Amino acid sequence: xxxIIEVTGLTKRFGDFVAVDNISFGVKKGExxxxxxPNGAGKSTxxxxxxxxxxxxxxxxxxxxxxxxxxxxxxxxSFGIVFQDPSxxxxxxxxxxxxxxxxxxxxxxxxIAQRIKDLxxxxxxxxxxxxxVKTFSGGMKRRLEIARGLLHHPKILFLDEPTLGLDPQxxxxxxxxxxxxxxxxxMTVFFTTHYMEEAEKIAQRIAIIDKGKIIAIGxxxxxxxxxATNSLEEAFLKLTGSAIxxxxxxxxxxxxxxxxxxxxxxx
Amino acid sequence: MNVIYILWLRQVKKYFRSRSRxxxxxxxxxxxxxxxxxxxxxxxxxxxxxxxxxxxxxxxxAMSVLFTSIFTGIEIIWDRQFGFLKETLVAPVSRFExxxxxxxxxxxxxxxxxxxxxxxxLIVGFRPASIFLLPFxxxxxxxxxxxxxxxxxxxxxxxxxxxxxxxxxxxLIMPIFFLSGALFPLKGLPQIMEIITKIDPLTYxxxxxxxxxxxxxxxxxxxxxxVLAIVTSAFLLLGSYLFSKIQV
Numbered sequence: 001x002x003x004i005i006e007v008t009g010l011t012k013r014f015g016d017f018v019a020v021d022n023i024s025f026g027v028k029k030g031e032x033x034x035x036x037x038p039n040g041a042g043k044s045t046x047x048x049x050x051x052x053x054x055x056x057x058x059x060x061x062x063x064x065x066x067x068x069x070x071x072x073x074x075x076x077x078s079f080g081i082v083f084q085d086p087s088x089x090x091x092x093x094x095x096x097x098x099x100x101x102x103x104x105x106x107x108x109x110x111x112i113a114q115r116i117k118d119l120x121x122x123x124x125x126x127x128x129x130x131x132x133v134k135t136f137s138g139g140m141k142r143r144l145e146i147a148r149g150l151l152h153h154p155k156i157l158f159l160d161e162p163t164l165g166l167d168p169q170x171x172x173x174x175x176x177x178x179x180x181x182x183x184x185x186x187m188t189v190f191f192t193t194h195y196m197e198e199a200e201k202i203a204q205r206i207a208i209i210d211k212g213k214i215i216a217i218g219x220x221x222x223x224x225x226x227x228a229t230n231s232l233e234e235a236f237l238k239l240t241g242s243a244i245x246x247x248x249x250x251x252x253x254x255x256x257x258x259x260x261x262x263x264x265x266x267x
Numbered sequence: 268m269n270v271i272y273i274l275w276l277r278q279v280k281k282y283f284r285s286r287s288r289x290x291x292x293x294x295x296x297x298x299x300x301x302x303x304x305x306x307x308x309x310x311x312x313x314x315x316x317x318x319x320x321x322x323x324x325x326x327x328x329a330m331s332v333l334f335t336s337i338f339t340g341i342e343i344i345w346d347r348q349f350g351f352l353k354e355t356l357v358a359p360v361s362r363f364e365x366x367x368x369x370x371x372x373x374x375x376x377x378x379x380x381x382x383x384x385x386x387x388x389l390i391v392g393f394r395p396a397s398i399f400l401l402p403f404x405x406x407x408x409x410x411x412x413x414x415x416x417x418x419x420x421x422x423x424x425x426x427x428x429x430x431x432x433x434x435x436x437x438x439l440i441m442p443i444f445f446l447s448g449a450l451f452p453l454k455g456l457p458q459i460m461e462i463i464t465k466i467d468p469l470t471y472x473x474x475x476x477x478x479x480x481x482x483x484x485x486x487x488x489x490x491x492x493x494v495l496a497i498v499t500s501a502f503l504l505l506g507s508y509l510f511s512k513i514q515v
Contacts, residue, residue, distance in 0.1 A: 051357055053515045076359035087350035091281045103273040104358035132284075 003062075004029040004156060004188050005050065010059035012045050019045040021212035022059070027205075030186040032179070034193065034203035036236060039245045042212045043192045044084060047160050050190070051081050064155050077105065079156040080149035084164070084192075086141050090134035094125055094144050097133060098151060105152035119147040122177065139170050146174060150181070157182075159191035163198060175202055196233040206232070210240045270360045271368040278339060278372025282379070289380075296331040296384045300324070300391055303450060316452065322483075324385075324393040325476035326449030329411055331384040333469060336377030336412040337440055340370070340419015340506075344426055353515050362511040370420060370506065374412030381408040396482040403488070404479035410495045411472040417502035424509035442467075449473050453485045468498040 003026035012020040020042045027033045037043050048054040050061055052068050052075060061068045064078035088097050095116065102112045120126040123143035133141065142162065149157060157178065163171045179202065182189050193199055199206055200220045207217040216223055216239055220232050227235040282289070304320045311319035346352040355365050382405070395401060422435060446460075447469035456464065464470050475491035478484030484491065 048515065053353065053357055055514065073359040073361075076357060081357060083350060083353055085350045087352075087354040089277065089281075089346075089351045089354075090349065091284055092277065096277075096280070100273055100277065101354070101358075103270060104355065104360055106359075 002026075002028060004031075004064055005033075005190065006060075006062040007046075007050070008060045010046070010049065010061060011057050012042075012049060012054065013057045018212050020049070020056075023209070023212070023214045024059075025207055025214060025217060027188060027190060030182060030188055032182055032189040032191075032202055032204050034191055034199040034206045035209065036192065036194075036196075036199055036206060037209040038240050041209045041240075041245075043209060044160060046209070047081075047158055047190075047192065051079060051158055052076055077152070078154060079158055080152065080154035081158040082142075082145045082149045082160065082162050084160040086145065088133045088141055088145060088148075091132060093130050093132055094120065094136070095129040097144065098148055101148045101151050107152055115151055119150060120144075123147045138165050139167065142166055143170065143174070146178075153185070154187065156188040156190060159189065161192055161194065163193060163195065171198075178202075196231070196236055200232040208236060208239055215239055270364045271371065274355075274365060274368025275372040275375065278369060279375055279379075282339075282376040289383075292331065292335055292380060293383060293387065295334070296327045297387055299330065300327050300388060304391060320388075320392050321394070321481050322452070322477075323450065324388040324391075325480045326447070326473050327388065328381050328384050328408065328480075329447070329469060329473045329476055330444050330449055332377045332381040332408055332411045332472075333415050333444060334440070335380040336373050336415040337419040339373030339376050340416040340421075341423045341426075341432070341435075342373075343369070343420060343423035343510075344429055347423075347513075347515070348428070352513075356513065356515060362513075363507050366420060366507040366510045367503075370413060370416045370503065373416030373419070374409055377412030377416065378405070378409045381412070395480045400479040400482070404476055407472055407475040407479060407491070407495070410475075410492075410499055411469070414468060414472070414495065414499040414502055417499065417506035420506040421502065421509045424506070424513050443469050446470075447473050448485070468495065471495045471498075 005027040007026070008024050010020055010023050011018070023046070035043055035046065045054065049056050050063060050068065052072050055069070063075045066075040066078065068075045089100070092100070098116045098120065099112065102116065107115065117126065120129055123146060125140060125144055125147070128136070128140070133144065136144065142165070146162065159178075163174065166174070175198070178189055181187050191203075203220070205217070205219055206223060207214050208223070209215070216226060218226070220235075223232060223235045223239075224230065227238045229235045229238055300320075300323065304323050308319040311317075311322070316322065343352060356362070395404070422439075426432075446463050446467045448464055449469070453461070453464055453470070453474075471486065471491040471494040474484045474486050475488060475495065478488045478491065
């Protein structure tokens with residue numbers, strides 16, 4: 001099997017709105033693949049379908065040989081994911097968050113403690129393992145989430161804007177680790193980002209999606225050649241235009257702002 | 268460790284970690300107990316009802332279990348907002364296990380709260396009629412907890428945010444409490460009220476608690492138990508069905 005992710009004719013509609021419009025692509029085993037697009041282009045929706053969180057309206061998605069519709073649990077065991085928004089339990093400690101994940105993914109109980117220790121050490125959070133996550137900074141939470149996503153040794157790692165809000169040090173550190181791991185374990189990495197340099201530097205292949213359609217796919221060299229530009233950023237702007245996209249705030253975003261305002265934003 | 272256990276443990280840990288919540292949710296039952304208990308006490312005994320605190324205490328215990336467990340169920344909305352829900356939903360475990368772990372956790376939290384309130388009532392002067400029936404009292408407390416955590420889960424599965432919360436509070440939780448006979452005897456009610464109280468599942472919880480704690484009940488304990496068990500199973504099924512339909 002060559003492609004570890006195989007997407008065919010994928011469409012997702014929300015009422016009248018077509019978020020993802022009949023896209024097809026494949027990601028090779030061990031590849032680092034970037035999925036780029038302006039706000040509201042359909043990146044997160046695609047990731048949610050690939051990771052079984054949303055049901056497609058049409059089309060077929062095979063992840064690690066498993067159909068995400070028919071063989072959900074096996075598909076889920078194959079990947080780890082770091083979501084765009086935090087998904088930790090703030091009222092639990094770092095260690096407890098890791099432990100919960102290990103149990104949810106049935107990591108052999110004899111290995112749980114050692115794996116958690118190794119990963120927390122790697123993201124330099126081991127000395128904070130017994131602190132509640134709500135006392136962590138944004139960067140620390142991100143690192144913890146990455147460690148957690150790797151806990152069950154996934155074949156594929158999905159990263160949805162993983163470096164958003166991270167300082168360059170943490171960003172570099174994170175990508176170095178992910179790249180090493182990808183090489184060593186032949187782990188496939190599928191990520192989205194708004195930082196073009198990052199995609200150019202890290203990704204072996206890049207897909208650009210706009211208005212629900214994939215408008216270009218290839219290495220960053222190929223994309224630059226195709227658009228006769230000098231950088232990925234220029235290529236991206238040439239392909240997607242320079243109009244600014246609005247994304248409707250969802251109810252949840254509004255609530256979150258509201259709640260933060262009520263808490264006096266003191267976090 | 269298994270999935271149900273670790274999710275149960277999570278709920279219980281979170282409860283004990285939020286001390287303000289524990290204390291806050293004890294203030295209300297205490298207030299009800301003092302205001303109603305002493306406020307209506309003399310009227311109640313003059314009307315031939317006996318000791319009102321004895322009568323009221325099981326109702327207040329049921330109330331605190333109701334509130335605590337329904338809120339714990341509804342907490343799924345917070346988990347959705349703060350993202351943790353995704354972590355559980357994307358995991359290779361069945362939604363039913365997740366729902367069951369959470370629900371048992373919520374019910375346990377509700378039951379702990381109920382027991383704390385029971386201890387509080389002792390201070391105010393409440394005395395259980397029989398030590399031997401006490402374990403059955405705990406059983407009723409736990410059943411009420413499971414029932415309303417499932418209901419909370421079912422509701423929260425359909426809600427995107429907390430905006431509908433006032434509506435649920437005023438049109439569901441409050442009526443469930445006030446029309447359950449927690450505060451007044453079910454005998455001699457106008458017919459329409461009698462019908463409504465008989466539809467309210469908490470009525471059977473309150474009645475079962477009274478039967479086991481003070482030895483006086485409107486229905487038989489086996490009827491209370493049967494109705495409660497059936498409604499609880501129905502809500503568990505409903506809750507897990509709606510929970511299984513959540514898409515993030």
